[in-house]
């Protein structure tokens with residue numbers, strides 16, 4: 001089974017930019033890339049910070065853009081989201097009995113659990129007793145299936161101190177629930193705006209870059225300042241099999257040369273030579289296609 005993981009769209013009101021970038025343009029480019037190259041994916045996870053300031057008009061732009069996505073999607077809450085505004089624009093979005101944006105989605109490869117870690121008035125993550133009780137109950141209900149949990153705030157410290165200071169605050173309580181279940185296969189995080197993988201409590205996790213602006217890899221700077229960067233956006237292409245889970249980071253907006261590594265491309269000593277090789281390869285490809293035809 002293939003799924004796609006997007007995070008931290010940070011959409012703003014149309015016509016506005018964020019850190020001199022256009023989040024809506026990036027999101028539309030991601031959708032076009034997914035529709036073209038990954039239309040066989042079963043689900044697109046979007047793990048929070050859907051918009052930058054919780055603005056209703058940004059959620060309306062999100063809904064409008066999602067109309068062109070050819071694959072079912074699951075929206076989650078982040079610290080930049082506004083629950084009431086999100087729910088007013090997406091009234092069909094499932095919620096738990098307490099109004100949190102938490103729900104389970106069945107797929108052919110198992111069940112995905114979307115958690116709502118947003119905390120009113122804070123950028124740090126919260127899983128209050130009500131949300132944890134819902135998680136416990138949901139895990140019990142799906143104990144016979146493979147489980148994948150999607151939460152905006154990571155449980156781990158990444159070494160980027162500002163982001164570490166606003167990670168999930170209730171990690172111990174979350175760990176106590178998770179430890180009771182041996183069918184949790186992977187955690188999907190957002191929030192840090194960087195490509196990161198690792199494991200926590202013996203469970204693998206992956207964290208995608210933002211679709212708009214990134215956090216720079218700076219492990220020295222103190223927690224008072226957050227270093228930004230214009231590294232390119234990426235989304236995750238996740239292949240889930242019975243015995244394995246593979247996460248590809250797809251830098252879909254990065255313009256780069258693409259060539260086959262056989263033939264003379266390795267011996268090119270300049271971009272001009274390499275471009276010439278690429279042209280020859282494309283000509284070969286065309287001739288092969290014509291022959292096959």
Ligand SMILES: [Fe+2]
Pocket residue numbers: 008010049078080191192193210
């Ligand atoms: Fe974010």
